[in-house]
């Protein structure tokens with residue numbers, strides 16, 4: 001059964017070739033079609049995209065009443081598998097306590113103590129919360145287990161809701177290894193990694209990540225991070241890095257050198273980091289997570305400087321219990337526009353097309369692509385930032401979803 005979606009005031013396709021003749025040259029990368037229609041097949045694949053006046057017949061028809069439709073958000077950085085509550089840590093930060101990664105141990109203890117069913121319930125609730133705000137694809141990291149068994153079960157729980165899972169055994173050095181960090185790096189790069197990729201095609205993770213942060217006593221320095229990433233790459237995983245979050249450090253350079261798909265945070269960058277990211281365009285995406293700067297009272301990264309240098313810039317939520325317990329991509333977009341110098345069009349592109357690329361995905365609204373769409377109770381994408389805090393966007397539920 002095919003479905004014709006009509007009444008679309010503005011369709012963002014992320015396909016510049018589709019931009020209609022009235023398109024603003026400043027946002028042609030969004031491939032906007034006004035007064036558009038989309039035909040979706042019964043299996044959830046897009047069959048046709050174009051102006052409503054030229055739409056073909058379909059078995060059913062749904063009128064969206066003059067709303068804007070965008071590609072569903074791709075949240076390429078989240079830590080949804082955790083139990084426990086760290087709201088007091090947030091409150092302390094609001095009155096000046098700095099973030100140093102130490103609170104991760106609190107979530108590790110609560111996550112280890114939770115049952116599989118409890119973790120499943122918590123993750124399902126967080127994914128539903130994301131969908132209700134327009135996110136249709138999510139990457140989920142492990143990293144609050146930090147034992148072989150707890151990392152594996154975190155990845156199994158994540159795998160039940162997304163194929164985009166990331167092994168983050170190298171989140172922090174757990175307390176029981178504090179006096180022997182090398183032994184923990186050996187565990188992550190040896191038995192843990194072997195178990196994660198044990199079944200080849202059905203590996204529990206598609207990527208490996210490391211919190212590379214010399215400014216935190218809990219996280220990993222450049223040499224340790226290189227060891228983790230090289231082991232992950234040898235095991236066939238794509239690479240992701242938490243880098244340059246708390247201060248200048250080696251994370252960005254390492255990610256670019258090793259061909260990581262993404263280096264995330266990028267809050268503190270030197271000219272050499274910006275140059276490396278620009279040179280790595282097409283391979284390594286700089287994923288900015290402004291909810292973290294909001295929730296840790298940190299300076300925002302200079303996204304304008306990155307875009308002007310030619311860097312691929314993505315936006316994601318980093319939903320996690322410590323630095324940002326917000327699953328809202330519209331919130332990240334509003335912050336990026338208000339605080340980081342992105343235009344509303346650049347922010348939408350960053351949270352869809354570019355974040356998709358960092359997961360190896362194509363997120364254009366085009367024939368043959370999955371119909372992962374979101375609808376706005378508004379006529380244009382500008383309202384995403386303009387109506388900050390108002391729940392105007394949700395994933396579009398189609399018969400197959």
Ligand SMILES: N=CN[C@@H](CCC(=O)O)C(=O)O
Nearest residue numbers: 104211242318320321322323
């Ligand atoms: N920086 C490392 N990891 C998370 C925070 C984890 C936590 O504090 O629980 C982040 O992306 O900010």
Ligand SMILES: [Zn+2]
Nearest residue numbers: 077079242318
């Ligand atoms: Zn993170």
